[in-house]
Amino acid sequence: MAIQLPPNSTGSILDTRPENGRERQIVSVGDPLRTQPTRRPNSGRILYVNDFRSLNSSMWNDGVGSASRDTDIWFGGNPTLRLDPQGQSAGAVTNPGRTAATSGVVVKQRIHDGFRQKYGVEAWFRMTSTNLTSNTFFSMSIYNRDGAQAYHGRVWLDPNGNNQPMVARILDGTASAAASGGPGGSTAVYTPVLTSVSQNGAGTHTFYPASGRVDRAGGWHYVKMVVDFAALKYVSIQLDGEAVTDLSAYNMDVTTSTGFAGMHHSFELCATTTTRPRWVNLAHMVGTVED
Amino acid sequence: MTIKMQFPLTTLPTANEQAGVSPLTVTASGNSREYPELGSFDSGIFFLDVTAVSGTTPSLAVFFQGYSPISEKWHDIITFTPQTAVTSTVIAPVTASLPYQTYRTRWTVTGTTPSFTFSLGVIVSASESTA
Numbered sequence: 001m002a003i004q005l006p007p008n009s010t011g012s013i014l015d016t017r018p019e020n021g022r023e024r025q026i027v028s029v030g031d032p033l034r035t036q037p038t039r040r041p042n043s044g045r046i047l048y049v050n051d052f053r054s055l056n057s058s059m060w061n062d063g064v065g066s067a068s069r070d071t072d073i074w075f076g077g078n079p080t081l082r083l084d085p086q087g088q089s090a091g092a093v094t095n096p097g098r099t100a101a102t103s104g105v106v107v108k109q110r111i112h113d114g115f116r117q118k119y120g121v122e123a124w125f126r127m128t129s130t131n132l133t134s135n136t137f138f139s140m141s142i143y144n145r146d147g148a149q150a151y152h153g154r155v156w157l158d159p160n161g162n163n164q165p166m167v168a169r170i171l172d173g174t175a176s177a178a179a180s181g182g183p184g185g186s187t188a189v190y191t192p193v194l195t196s197v198s199q200n201g202a203g204t205h206t207f208y209p210a211s212g213r214v215d216r217a218g219g220w221h222y223v224k225m226v227v228d229f230a231a232l233k234y235v236s237i238q239l240d241g242e243a244v245t246d247l248s249a250y251n252m253d254v255t256t257s258t259g260f261a262g263m264h265h266s267f268e269l270c271a272t273t274t275t276r277p278r279w280v281n282l283a284h285m286v287g288t289v290e291d
Numbered sequence: 292m293t294i295k296m297q298f299p300l301t302t303l304p305t306a307n308e309q310a311g312v313s314p315l316t317v318t319a320s321g322n323s324r325e326y327p328e329l330g331s332f333d334s335g336i337f338f339l340d341v342t343a344v345s346g347t348t349p350s351l352a353v354f355f356q357g358y359s360p361i362s363e364k365w366h367d368i369i370t371f372t373p374q375t376a377v378t379s380t381v382i383a384p385v386t387a388s389l390p391y392q393t394y395r396t397r398w399t400v401t402g403t404t405p406s407f408t409f410s411l412g413v414i415v416s417a418s419e420s421t422a
Contacts, residue, residue, distance in 0.1 A: 055294045055331050055419050062309040068327035072392075079331075086304060086325055102307055209360045 037076050037124070037284060039222045040238060044120045044288025047111065051284050053078040059109050059285075063100070063268070064088045067107035073207060073216060075124055075283035082128070083107060083138075083269040083280045090270035095169075096139035096156045098176055098188040098255050104137075104270025109287060113144060113263040115151075115229045118290040121265045122224035122238075125157070127202040129279040130213070133162045135272040138280050142227045143252075143264050149183060150257035153227035153234055154268075156190050163203050166221065168194040168239045173232075173251035183256045193247060196221070196240045208277055220283065226290050227252060229263070235290065294419050298326065300337075300355070300396045300411045314342055314410040317351075323396040325358065330392035332415035337385045339371050341378045341409045349405035350375050353398050357391030365395065374407070389415065 016023045050057045052069050059081070061067040070082035083105045090101040100106040113119070119142055132138070141154040154171040175189035205215040226235035232254070234247035265287050269280050299313035304324040306312050329335070339353055355369040369385050396411050 055417055056296060062307055064305055064307060064324070066325060066327050069331050070327075071331065082327065084325075084327070088304060103305075210363045 038122060038286065039241065040122065040224055040244070043122075043224065044226070044290045047287040047289055048109065049284070049286050050081075050109065051076070051078045052081050057081070059107050061105050061107040063102040063104050063106035063270075065105045065269075067105055070281055073126065073128060073218070073281045075126070075220060075281075078283070080126075080281040080283045081107070083267065083282065085269055085271055085278055087274045087276045089272060089274050090137075092272055093137065093270065095188050095190050096137045096154060096171070096268055096270070098152065098171065098180070098186055098253055099150065099257070100141065100266065100268045101137075101270040104268060106266055106268050108264045108266035109285070110260075111263050111265070111287065113229065115144060115146070115232075117230065118226055118228045118235055119263065119265075120224060120226040120288040120290045121285065122222070122288070123267070123285040124220045124222055124283040125267075126218040126220050126281045126283070127159060128206065128218060128281045129208050129277040130202070130206050130211070131275050131278050132202060132280065133159050135275070136278055137268070137270050139268045140223060140225060141264065141266045141268065142225065143266075144229055145257050145259050145261045147258060147261045148256070150255045150259065151229065151232055152253045152255065153225060154253070155223065155225050155237060157221070157223060157239075159202075163198060165198050166196040166239065167192050168196075168223070168237055170234060170237070170247065170250060171253045173253035176253045183254045188253070191250070193250075194237055194239050194242060194245045196242055207279070218281075292419060293416055295414055295416045296332070297412060297414050298329065300326065300394075300413055301409070313412070314340070314408050316343070316406060316408040317398060317400055318404075318406045320397075320399040322398070325393050325395050327393045329389055329394050329413070329415055332389050332417040334386065334388045335413040335415040337369060337387065337411065337413045339374075339382045339385075339409065339411050341374045341376070341407060343408035344375070344377055344406070346405035347403035348375075349400070349402035349407065351398060351400055351405075351407040351409060353396065353409070353411060355387070355411070356395050356397055358393040358395070360392065365397070366391075368394075374409070
């Protein structure tokens with residue numbers, strides 16, 4: 001007879017097996033358990049978790065507005081991160097662009113990497129307030145720079161109206177380069193790659209206390225995107241409970257950039273008008289290496 | 292353990308904090324961006340400093356405000372003594388509790404062609420379990 005106790009939070013396992021007629025204890029230490037909640041329990045080795053349970057995180061907003069810990073809106077027993085452009089407009093943009101609009105929120109985690117591995121980011125998000133189903137652009141990105149160019153993988157999480165199927169549109173590198181005349185132009189082309197099921201805008205389940213809307217549950221979406229920095233191609237995407245979609249046919253977008261040469265895992269929220277509020281909340285962001 | 296964090300409080304609503312945003316030069320009344328980041332903290336100690344002044348009979352009044360999310364109105368929490376010249380002796384720091392969720396700085400400038408360069412910063416603190 002052998003007895004195995006479940007792993008603890010660090011992955012340690014207490015095991016026993018018979019030896020010379022007696023049960024001997026065996027302790028083995030494995031990889032940490034996958035953090036919860038997630039919809040892809042076996043995807044990637046965790047680099048970091050931002051679950052916003054602490055007063056601060058390693059994320060930072062280098063756009064206008066704010067990205068702050070929100071103790072009104074919780075997920076999985078933890079506070080969340082509220083993205084708020086604070087009424088600033090990014091002008092007449094029609095999509096999240098080839099590079100992030102810093103006239104909106106650009107909240108990010110940075111990790112250095114030399115274009116050698118596949119990386120993933122997963123998170124839960126909620127369309128919290130009113131005013132998010134038009135004139136607003138919310139996206140998630142994984143990008144890196146080498147001192148001369150930037151290499152972007154970005155998915156535009158488009159609610160596509162209220163109570164409509166949400167559409168995941170990726171920044172299409174080949175199509176954007178063709179439309180822009182190369183890496184120097186600014187015309188971004190987003191290609192729809194995945195559609196979720198209905199009920200994807202906030203619907204009536206919004207949070208905006210000044211108007212009396214205090215739905216703290218909302219409806220949470222899940223997204224995970226993986227990109228390959230060695231091949232400079234997308235790998236896959238998942239949205240909510242839909243099947244993982246293969247994106248290996250798509251190139252990451254290449255733009256001229258002398259900006260900070262480091263890898264960024266980021267979320268962007270911008271708007272074309274100054275209407276308020278426009279709040280999107282993030283929860284349980286996890287960065288992974290997928291090789 | 293006690294968590295302490297520091298914030299410059301004069302970032303304009305259109306500014307990017309990746310670039311230096313403090314001290315700030317103002318010639319008219321205005322306000323900073325909003326700071327919901329302070330909402331998780333219990334208290335703060337505030338530091339006002341004026342490093343350049345010009346104009347005729349210039350005066351700068353600085354206020355730190357908390358926000359009501361229900362009425363969407365701002366309430367003064369700290370009112371600093373109006374400043375009319377470069378800080379020659381340290382302005383006494385002001386401590387305040389932080390019961391609101393969102394804050395901002397407001398300033399009013401009066402005089403003839405007034406200009407002030409000033410900073411307002413805070414060290415906020417809260418206790419947090421490390422378990």
